[in-house]
Amino acid sequence: MCAHGPLTPAQRDDLRAIAGVIIPASAEFDVPGADDPAIQADIVATLGRDTGPVREALDELARLAGRRPLASLDPAWREAVALELRATGGTAVATLTRVVLQCYYRDDRVVRSLGLEPRPPYPKGHELEEGDWSLLDPVRARPPMWRRP
Amino acid sequence: MNDPVDVLIVGAGASGAAVAWSLAETRMHILCLEQGGWMNPANYPSTGRDWEARAFGDYSPSPNIRARPEDYPINDDNSPIKVVNFNGVGGGTVMYTAHFPRLHPSDFRVRSLDGVADDWPIDYDTLVPFFEENDRMMGVSGLAGDPGVPPRNPPMPPLPLGRSGAMLAKAMNRLGWHWWPSDTTVATVDYEGRARCINLGHCTPACAQGAKASTDITYWPAARRAGVELRTHCRVREITTNEHGMAAGVAYYDGEGKEQFQAAHVVVLACNGVGTPRLLLNSASARFPKGLANSSGLVGKNLMFHPYAQVYGYVAEETDSNRAPPTCLWSKEFYETDRSRGFARGYTFQFGRGVGPVAEAVASEAKGLLPWGAGHHAAFRRLNGHRLGLSAICEDLPEEHNRVTLDPVLKDSHGIPAPRIDYRIGENTARMMEHGIARAKEILAAAEATDICVNSPILYGGWHLLGTARMGADPARSVVNEWGRSHDVKNLFIVDGSLFVTSGGVNPTSTIQALALYIADQMKQRLANLFD
Numbered sequence A: 001m002c003a004h005g006p007l008t009p010a011q012r013d014d015l016r017a018i019a020g021v022i023i024p025a026s027a028e029f030d031v032p033g034a035d036d037p038a039i040q041a042d043i044v045a046t047l048g049r050d051t052g053p054v055r056e057a058l059d060e061l062a063r064l065a066g067r068r069p070l071a072s073l074d075p076a077w078r079e080a081v082a083l084e085l086r087a088t089g090g091t092a093v094a095t096l097t098r099v100v101l102q103c104y105y106r107d108d109r110v111v112r113s114l115g116l117e118p119r120p121p122y123p124k125g126h127e128l129e130e131g132d133w134s135l136l137d138p139v140r141a142r143p144p145m146w147r148r149p
Numbered sequence B: 001m002n003d004p005v006d007v008l009i010v011g012a013g014a015s016g017a018a019v020a021w022s023l024a025e026t027r028m029h030i031l032c033l034e035q036g037g038w039m040n041p042a043n044y045p046s047t048g049r050d051w052e053a054r055a056f057g058d059y060s061p062s063p064n065i066r067a068r069p070e071d072y073p074i075n076d077d078n079s080p081i082k083v084v085n086f087n088g089v090g091g092g093t094v095m096y097t098a099h100f101p102r103l104h105p106s107d108f109r110v111r112s113l114d115g116v117a118d119d120w121p122i123d124y125d126t127l128v129p130f131f132e133e134n135d136r137m138m139g140v141s142g143l144a145g146d147p148g149v150p151p152r153n154p155p156m157p158p159l160p161l162g163r164s165g166a167m168l169a170k171a172m173n174r175l176g177w178h179w180w181p182s183d184t185t186v187a188t189v190d191y192e193g194r195a196r197c198i199n200l201g202h203c204t205p206a207c208a209q210g211a212k213a214s215t216d217i218t219y220w221p222a223a224r225r226a227g228v229e230l231r232t233h234c235r236v237r238e239i240t241t242n243e244h245g246m247a248a249g250v251a252y253y254d255g256e257g258k259e260q261f262q263a264a265h266v267v268v269l270a271c272n273g274v275g276t277p278r279l280l281l282n283s284a285s286a287r288f289p290k291g292l293a294n295s296s297g298l299v300g301k302n303l304m305f306h307p308y309a310q311v312y313g314y315v316a317e318e319t320d321s322n323r324a325p326p327t328c329l330w331s332k333e334f335y336e337t338d339r340s341r342g343f344a345r346g347y348t349f350q351f352g353r354g355v356g357p358v359a360e361a362v363a364s365e366a367k368g369l370l371p372w373g374a375g376h377h378a379a380f381r382r383l384n385g386h387r388l389g390l391s392a393i394c395e396d397l398p399e400e401h402n403r404v405t406l407d408p409v410l411k412d413s414h415g416i417p418a419p420r421i422d423y424r425i426g427e428n429t430a431r432m433m434e435h436g437i438a439r440a441k442e443i444l445a446a447a448e449a450t451d452i453c454v455n456s457p458i459l460y461g462g463w464h465l466l467g468t469a470r471m472g473a474d475p476a477r478s479v480v481n482e483w484g485r486s487h488d489v490k491n492l493f494i495v496d497g498s499l500f501v502t503s504g505g506v507n508p509t510s511t512i513q514a515l516a517l518y519i520a521d522q523m524k525q526r527l528a529n530l531f532d
Helices: A009-022 A037-045 A048-064 A075-088 A090-104 A108-113 A133-140 B014-026 B105-114 B124-138 B162-175 B219-225 B272-281 B357-366 B376-383 B427-446 B509-525
Strands: B005-010 B030-033 B075-078 B229-231 B235-241 B247-253 B259-269 B308-314 B329-331 B347-351 B387-394 B403-411 B417-422 B450-455 B492-494
Touching: A009 A037, A009 A048, A009 A075, A009 A090, A037 A090, A048 A075, A048 A090, A075 A090, A090 B357, A133 B162, B005 B014, B005 B247, B014 B030, B014 B124, B014 B219, B014 B509, B030 B259, B105 B124, B124 B219, B124 B509, B162 B329, B162 B347, B162 B387, B162 B427, B219 B229, B235 B259, B235 B272, B259 B272, B272 B403, B272 B417, B308 B427, B347 B427, B357 B376, B387 B427, B427 B450
Parallel strands: B005 B030, B005 B259, B030 B229, B075 B417, B259 B492
Antiparallel strands: B235 B247, B247 B259, B308 B387, B308 B450, B329 B347, B347 B387, B403 B417
């Protein structure tokens, strides 16, 4: 199968469904699931060089689901298919999982829920506390450890 | 046809920049050819919301994943450690973590002291003035007084301890083991036109602030002001020789893909421990059928990587995570040989501060710590921002079966054969790694960390490319002499990590650059009889 070109509508549906299984929405933490439309749009828009292995993982997912849309399966079956996919392992499944995680954990709502600011590191940077340098005192007291040839 | 130059340097990275700057004072016509281009910090990952994701794509440390036009592929299928590098002005210093230890005095005398490998033809004291000069040029932050290393005076104060450093320091003090703030090339104060670090925390894939020293912002501006010419997007295919067995120049492809020839009186290779043997082997001719400068048969052999044994866990308190440079502390507790440990030589522990949320999610999912489904969110909040870790950077002894050759099939975008890596971790190093993992677990236990994870070796951990054109006094056992000149080709010099006779157990950039400055100094002292 060609590694290039966009995912088919059926593949996008399966991608959304498996993303929701990997990271479901949580009322407790007030966060969306990875099947959230904005997160899905980010995933699809930035797949790029990962499209090939993601397509391969989705093919495997479709096989495990008996060629039925993952979202159409009852929850128990859907979870069993997801567990089997995860157990399959390999580069393709790892890539699928990674693209879901990397888009989920840069979503503004999710980042804020972690107590972080939704922004790139530059230009604001971060504060780093100096720390207690008296911790070095016992090390300073040691004799030289390096060997003189 | 390009006009001949006095000195032609191949590669604009750590060593190429240093040797260019040093030789510039001779007022010779010096030209450097670099296969990559100038970097644009405005495009560095830390300027965008996808800053972590780009480490898996166009800012991957692996050239095979990154696959930029300036990268060449590397067949490292037969190696448990994959080669990582960066191609562009600045080379690997654009994409390094800025740890800046020096080799120890004992590293230059491993045969005499420990009966393994070979002694270097030079010693630590010879390099001291060049270490110091390089520390000034690169801008090193650190703290004098470390009993674990010879005296040195970093020009800038160390990075703060931070939360992570304090936790690790307390753990080390509980065990009574040595630790010290790492020497780094991260500017902790404004330094020579570089702005001080503001803790972007994403140092390795290039520093948008310019606080991390890379040679495109340290040596190169000074070298170009002094008259050195730097020609980018020029990929050298081979070094040509004349009827006297001297280097005549190089054949290269320019930015438009057109083949060019550049004549030179002196050729200096600064292409790292994979690129340099690749170029020498690809310069085979009727006069040099085994490859250029290879009468010893050692070009490409004795490849050393520094296998890393990484161990990390999770603590209840918040760590600095990605909100600080990853460089933090080092420990020399297990650096010098102690035969009771079951191996010769030793390793440095380098301690980290943690990782960002995407890196944490990807790694902990792969380790099985982060579940799919309902338990995901609670588990992630326990892990994210709570990681504490360290790596044993283990001395790799030279073994001839670990080598770089030319791949018979794989080629780069110009049709030049790609390097092939055949490497396996030696028994001594494997024992060292096991020792390091066990001690690291003790350290993490002392820090009350749980859910301990081990990556040994780090798969994409082939940062340090060493030993493949070693220096020595004996032409039968080395590729270049004690001041970097080829034994076989009297106007051919090597200044990169290929020179290393042994690897030591530290990040090598400081020593690579000190060696480059030393060789440049030797050349300047011998200009009247350089080829004798």
